[in-house]
Amino acid sequence: MSGFLADPETRKILRAAVPVTIGLASLAYLAVKLTSKPSNGFTADESIPTVRLREGESVHDIEYRENPERFLEYCEKTYGPIFNIHLMNQKLTVVGHPYIKEVFTNSNFSSTDAIDEVTGLRKYSASIVKSNCEIDNSTMHELLRDVLTPKLQLFTERIAGHLDLTLGYTFGGGFETKVVDDPLGLVFHIIAGTMAKVFMGMEIAQDPKVTESFIFCTRDFGQMLQAGVPDRSFWHMFSVNTKYGYLDGALNPLHKHVQALVTASTPVILERRRREAECKEKGIPYERPLDIMQILLDESDKYGFVDLEDMCGHIMLTVLASVHTTVDACTNMLYFFAAYPQHAETLYNEQQDVLDEQAREREKERAKLVAKAYEQGAAVPEFDGTDLDPKKDREVTTSAIRKMVYFDSYLREVFRYRSARLNLAHKARKTVVFSNGQYISKGSKVIINMRSAHYNPEQGEDVNEFKPFKYVGQTAKSPAKAATDMIFFGMGAHICPGRFLAINEMKILGTLFLQRYSRVEFKDREAGMRRLTQIVGEPLDQALILTSRHHASTEEATSVSTETSSTSTTTATTTTNSSTTISVTLESSSTMVIV
């Protein structure tokens, strides 16, 4: 797998792909950014003010791009919570606090309609599934919400294991200082592999083609959706639609990714079926593999999946919604580590306390069992290879992750702080009247002013400051909880059903990352700080410098050279903050540039 990423051609493609890759959430952004189709026009409600254009400008794009947060703040102050703007070739009504909830919770507003209008998304996605094709079908939402999320804790060990392993070979062994030029590309690789294991299962995900599809399907889909954008001629659109949309979508590039999943899964699923039948025959319980593929198999009657290809099509659609968004959120989290190192250190201290406590509890358990055996005159129990194996004492477990309440608060604040722009367009299927009497006429589009929810002065005086631990101890303010002051994952019937998985992955990745690196810095701090509030889908292209925890305790740590030195391998023993002695293998003693 690391070989796959090390291939320079692949890395080039990946880097080029990243700015245009899309997940469902960023589709909304692209939908307004990339369209060449004329907008249907503003709502007919003339009481909604249209923001005045600057002299010599015919749209609001330049002013918005110059400083989105400042532009929105000015508009809110001047025009109130609801106003019209002409942005990205669209006539949009911006809806801000306190009316945002009325968009998310009214089924006559559809974000998929808004995306579909400018990308033709539905045609392409419907062509890779055979069941559940009707508009607004919520099969995957229900499956993720009702079946995956309750089982999420069972995935922690697998996620942690994979992340730990891949962090090692993508970001490096973890004990050198490095310049990572393309953190997004590396996180893409790490998260796509993790998702492949959660979605497809351990055996199927071993096939490198599966992870490749998890990485590249989003890029291919994004490129396809943009295919008709620059040229609006009838014949151009005709050829684009023929290629991708009609002929049953035969040339839809998602098909090859679905086929890759089908090919990798077929022998494994047949074997699972065989084992299940065998267990039934022998009257012994069948231990169901833990992955979304198995969930789909088990629920196929309920949800009407037709065959394996259909299931892989459904998985592929979920991959489009999940991988890029999670990669983006994880990379953005690393940027916050770089922007506010003092807070990252607080997170590290919290994890060490939690893991120390876990280790002490496990030690107590072992001592109890030994004492009992001693009392009973039995042999002293061996713990190696059992659940209480001392080697597992400091593993990142579900209960450890749950106890990291500073991390929960941190993530919520990252989500709040970063989302300060316009996002998530919705189209009105019928005329919708807001509680203040203003209305959006049928066919018009609204876009959510995330800033007005997340930077609302009602949240406290310091909304412009990043205060990551202000929610500690407030269970109602968990990062997954939607509220009028937290709409990072949307709200209402379509709220992101994968948010618990995404947050789990972020906490595990963050924990393992901070175990390895004591310092994360931007190569170009000024440019990096500007990336903190990028919305999902905009490029996160700032290089990071990582200093290993071990390295930080040596003199070399103070200087970061740009040269690559020859590698020497030494085995050493070091002591962590938690006073646990561990053996480490040190490779290369100075800076490496990962390209």
Ligand code: HEM
């Ligand atoms: C940090 C990562 C993620 C972010 C920021 C994110 C964000 C979002 C947002 C904003 C929406 C639209 C909500 C709305 O319209 O109200 C959404 C929908 C969705 N997300 Fe996520 N998401 C993430 C991760 C995931 C993951 C890991 C999965 C799957 C395991 C997933 C599956 C979905 C699905 C299926 C929908 C469509 C829900 C519907 O229309 O009913 N997402 N996501």
